Amino acid sequence: MQHLRISPEGISSLFWIVPEDKPAYAIEPDDxxxxxxxxxxxxVWNDVFDALFDSDDPKASQFPTPQAEAAxxxxxxxxxxxxxxxxxxEWEVEARF
Known part of the structure; x- marks a missing residue:
């Protein structure tokens, strides 16, 4: 079974293939x-995250309101x-956010 993880781990890095015996690697949803x-x-969902993500200080990346984050x-x-x-x-889909 293939394993897909959806997890924000950097700008434009939300989708990951997770092999059983190797590190996860980023993929594009188009793949x-x-x-x-x-x-x-x-x-659209990815663009919202990219707009607020600060690659220089990821911990400072914040949604403008709690409602925006919940949405x-x-x-x-x-x-x-x-x-x-x-x-x-054939796929396991995991969401971490």
Whole structure:
């Protein structure tokens, strides 16, 4: 079974393949077999994170309001569910945010 992790770990690094015996590596959502509609939603969600991420001081990266963070996390969970559905049973999809 293939393992996909969705986890913000740097600008434009939200999607990771997690092999069983090797370190995780970043991938682009376009490398997955996903619909254009879902890829468009992922891009918007990713852009929100990229806009607030400070690569010079990652710990200082903050959402403007708690509501904005809650909305981003909720969309992330919804995206993880949609990705699971589209990729099927051959994939384990993990969300960490």
């Amino acid at each position: 997955l077999d996903l619909s254009e509609e879902l890829l468009d939603r992922i891009e 981003w996390r909720a969309e992330g969970r919804a995206l993880a569910d949609a990705i699971r559905e589209e990729l099927g049973d």
